[in-house]
Amino acid sequence: MTDDKNPTHTPKDAHYAKLRRAHRDRARGGPAPAADSRKKPPSRPAKPGPADRVRLYGLHTVEAALANPERRLHKLFATRNALNRLELDEAALPCPLELVEPRFLDSELGTDAVHQGVMLEADPLRARRLSDLGQSDLILVLDQVTDPHNVGALLRSAVAFGAGAVVTTSRHSPQESGVLAKSASGALELIPYVQITNLADALGEIAELGFQTIGLDSEGEGELEPSFAGERIALVLGSEGKGLRQKTRETVSVLARLEMPGAIRSLNVSNAAAVALYAARRFMGAKRAG
Template sequence: MTGKPPSHTPKDTHYARLRREHRERIQANAPAVDDSIVRLYGLHTVRAALLNPRRAKLRFLATRNALQRLELPEDIPGTTAEIVEPRAIDALVGADAVHQGVLLETRALDTKRLDALGEANLVLVLDQVTDPHNVGAILRSAVAFGAAALITTSRNSPQESGVLAKAASGALEHIDHVEVRNLADALTTLSQSGFQTIGLDSEGPAELEQSFSGGRIALVLGAEGKGLRQKTRSTVDTLARLDLPGAIRSLNVSNAAAVALYAARAHLLSRS
């Protein structure tokens, strides 16, 4: 009766050790990943970022055709492009990203403090809205309706990214981003500063248009499906609903934000 053969021979062990040492050498020599670098892509997104003097532009890639379509001024620093083929950008952001032949590597924009709102009369507050596509779409509506800032929590909120910026279609460059640690405390501070904090809730006791009462408004929206957290609901000054007479009684959070912003802007204009 013969025993079981060894699971690996000395030769196998030798090659396994060589492979392991090779992997370790590659890892040791690999450049460190810089989490502060954001890759923005898409014509509207990249053009707006290039024209934003607050942006730290690190590397700008473009195809010849895309560079012509950008129609950039010649006197803007950081707008000299490396001319590449589309596959070079695919390799950086993935073949599924609709980059339209342009990519900008940059630093994320600095966030601001709550006390930097100044004389703003309309802001948008997100309570753990995490989908970057939704947040990007919300940013686009916020800029369109003249909101001064988007307020989010430092946790459970998406960070600036190519996906978020593409959905915002350039809006990221035109609005302040305020980041807070405790949303309930921030809402209390807003209220004490003269903002009427209005939480959107499908079961809110009053219609949104009938709820406005002041000259400074902070609209508060919750995550898709979950809505506002209980702490947020108990902290806002007012809970209000959108009047939806149709068969569908709720909207995607980005659509709800657009409708609410339109109503808030109409109210503020009526006071001026």
């Protein structure tokens, strides 16, 4: 029987007592609880790849690169499962294939890379110029947007809304890489990624090609939609933290803001670009319909 004055302690009681002691220790600046032995092991960085090549990974990224006639391919590494998911005919592949285990790709690409069982070694795409804009009526221009994840998302949105190019500076902008291509989810193969030396000069050249250059700025005097004019539009977006540089603000045709009635007054650059691209396409569609 259990004495009411001295009840028997159960394992559950001991567990909660341990938690209470740990809480008191933390409050007093004492020892923290022991680390969980099942804690995820530290991440390993990627190994350096062959010189003058890029390593592309992820199902959509590799599938798009394999289908791009402008991409010079060297070797495909894939697990059997990934090869089946890509639905590729091994006999018709445009480059040599090596079947591997997932741990091989982890060791080559680093444990943080979401490779989905596939990696492609290829040459970087050829450098593109403003002359490659062709008859594009809508482009994105980036003023030192440095995060490859953001630039990849921008490329994806640009393709989704039918933009003709993404223009950025050759310095303070990501070069072609596996991270950039994975974030773009295949879009890097579908749109010119134009890197220029001087952004102010490039904006002048873009304006001479008939583009209205609109800088997105939270302090812009007018809202974006009423600012649209003309047949060709270049949306100019600034870096993640500082926004547009002063020289860029002075060079664009107009500064405009995205009107946001909510408590948060700014968006991630890739989200802001998607909203602006949608608004520009709506304007162009209405103008053609009218």
